[in-house]
Amino acid sequence: MSDPAEPNEPKLGAALNTDLYELTMAAGYFEAGKADNRATFELFVRRLPWNRNFILAAGLAQAVDYLQNLKFTAAEIAYLKTLPQFEHTHSEFFDMLAGLRFTGDLFAVREGTPLFAGEPFLTVRAPLIEAQLIETYLLATIGFQSTIATKAARVVRAALGRDVVEFGTRRAHSPEAGVLAARAAYIGGCTGTSNSETGFRYGVPVFGTAGHSWVMSFPSELAAFERLQQLLGDSTVYLIDTYDTMEGARRAASLGRPLWGVRLDSGNLGELAVAVRRILDEAGLRDSKIMATGDLNEYKIQELMAARAPIDVFGVGTELATSADAPSLGVVYKLVELEAGSSRRYPVKLSHDKQTLPGAKQIFRAADHDVLARASECIACGQNGASCEALQRPVMIAGQLVESLPAIAESRRYASESLNRLPAGCLSLFAGEPAWRVDISPELAVLNESVSKGAAV
């Protein structure tokens, strides 16, 4: 395990990393005199993805970093001026853009919070232009890390207490996605990652010893193993499947200690683990471990654990870093309140199958259900009228961070504790009946009723 490093977030030019229509709308709001309107947007999913009974929220730290550093450079603005979409836009808009920073409020659930359909991951209340511009980046940041944290939680759960290490950077959706997938996987419960940059930037524990090319670069497997043992001592893990797994296991056993263990990377992992365990035990290496890798996912791990395969650590790559069975999350970012001067409106969308509930909201969590309520409500939904936890908290006020965000290990612990409180139906790897009730508070229901009737058309 590595020592936590100081956070070392790279500063990518991110202001232009948004859909162009956010910028044309910003220009339109500016030209229409709406620049001082205050908008409230919420980020949520309408439905849980395929085979998911919860979503584990993640990515808030990167969202905050983005908001704190939001700034258009002169080159970026010069580029925008060349686009035909801004042909009719006055230069005052670009002057405004050059000075634009995020000055709004951000409310959000903690990283590691399990959420359900309709519950906001975060709420932005800001001048309309700022709130609009940040839509795309926030969706991609929160949506992706939450997707991976959720997948990791499933994989870790399936491993029944065995360690799971994230190994997926090489198959992630770009190297940077690999770094962030590893971060999210750690929040979701993984023990660490193979990605060194994630260790460096976020203090996540890093793991890794040697691959097939190490073995192949020596004239014999034995020579490769001997050299590795000299290099790594107690951290030595022999990858034993380059030529023949059983032969590899016997060679590993013959070298004795120092040794952490061996890694299986192909073939029938359950059967091989039994045979390799026997070889190690017979050589007196009962404390040596077996790590298994190779196209694993939560379903295969559940099967291996059900068969009591003697595997101590799982390394999970492609399927974890891409959430292969549910590779995207239908996150949306919807306008729920609009304040212009002293007037306040609750816009709603009536598109087919895409209705939204109006107004800024709070999520109250009781022992066995949630209540989605208006943000202004304080409701008692616990047993015997006890108050219950309000999940959305202020994170930024007027563009300033309210307090430091939790350390990543703290978010990981919070996720684990929160998941442990969910019922078995939520934690099943397979979708069942809605396993967690989300009620609508009476006040929110009243607002929705009144707004729907008078919806703009």
Next chain:
Amino acid sequence: MSDPAEPNEPKLGAALNTDLYELTMAAGYFEAGKADNRATFELFVRRLPWNRNFILAAGLAQAVDYLQNLKFTAAEIAYLKTLPQFEHTHSEFFDMLAGLRFTGDLFAVREGTPLFAGEPFLTVRAPLIEAQLIETYLLATIGFQSTIATKAARVVRAALGRDVVEFGTRRAHSPEAGVLAARAAYIGGCTGTSNSETGFRYGVPVFGTAGHSWVMSFPSELAAFERLQQLLGDSTVYLIDTYDTMEGARRAASLGRPLWGVRLDSGNLGELAVAVRRILDEAGLRDSKIMATGDLNEYKIQELMAARAPIDVFGVGTELATSADAPSLGVVYKLVELEAGSSRRYPVKLSHDKQTLPGAKQIFRAADHDVLARASECIACGQNGASCEALQRPVMIAGQLVESLPAIAESRRYASESLNRLPAGCLSLFAGEPAWRVDISPELAVLNESVSKGAAV
């Protein structure tokens, strides 16, 4: 369409963005006196992914950028020294790492080249440590962009000449993945993207007008439409489904020109397009266009086109930017030659179902098949013994770029021309019989035979 901007690649700290085992192996090679060995690695897929009959290579420009800028910072090296995996590593290794740059050779197929199982996207010949360290980043870069370029080629093909615009950043695997997905989608044949950063960095055409929040921010849909028309003139696209699509279409028609067209984003797109087309035509707006968006993919577009839906432009987001039906590519990076002093070895891996062919290779493409040959061969595989195209070309020699890489629009054109030469079976959206033959040259077969017999064990 935007003017191409100058490439503006951000320089992320990338040297540590690699699996830790690449670094432990590097330390091991150094300690074992193998630092001056020269290794040849190839990057390829063993099998095509589900429902894919080709892979369109993409991402080479970012791979080259990475190699040209590879450098460890003092802070990164200090971090590595804290890890237990380097406890037994001598300080000379870290001194070497501080001065390490990529000094090797890179051979690669052009971006936009269709490839098949076993064919190398790129070949690296470099000092062993350099060649090893870059594995993870190259896999993630080439694997991801090739995945998306391939998906885009399928979607564009299904649209039968209608424009397809990439809209997926908000659902991509991180904001940076969104930028690169849009780049790859353009190479795969998309007309452009909604991602402004991709336009700024790579000169890809950008598109976008307004979303639901624009409509909802006005007291009425009509007011929102009027304002948009003032803002955008001939670029005006009304999003007409916020409240009621047919009402929205009538409002749009009532405002007349200037107008580019309308956008449908929910409901039955085929039926709505017919009805909306009639409304526009009856208002004399025959030249106004209909754009359709909303959970589209190549299969739904093929169905819409088969039904002759009057849709002029498709906007495709989530499924394109995540390649949802095949979200990863099993790219591997394998050691195929190793030179130590005057000796040369051809390592092979014999793991279950993971055999590799030895030696550096060239791909020769004839009119109806490929030949995978040794890199040293020059073979005539065209009709009547004519020579055929060698797809791998030198890109970097001794760490230096041989010539400028093609402009991205050139790669897009090359992809289109290359795909047009493939048989219908390759271009089907559905997997069939192996649609393209890849032969092994006699010399490569001989080498494989002799190496397999004498494989190290």
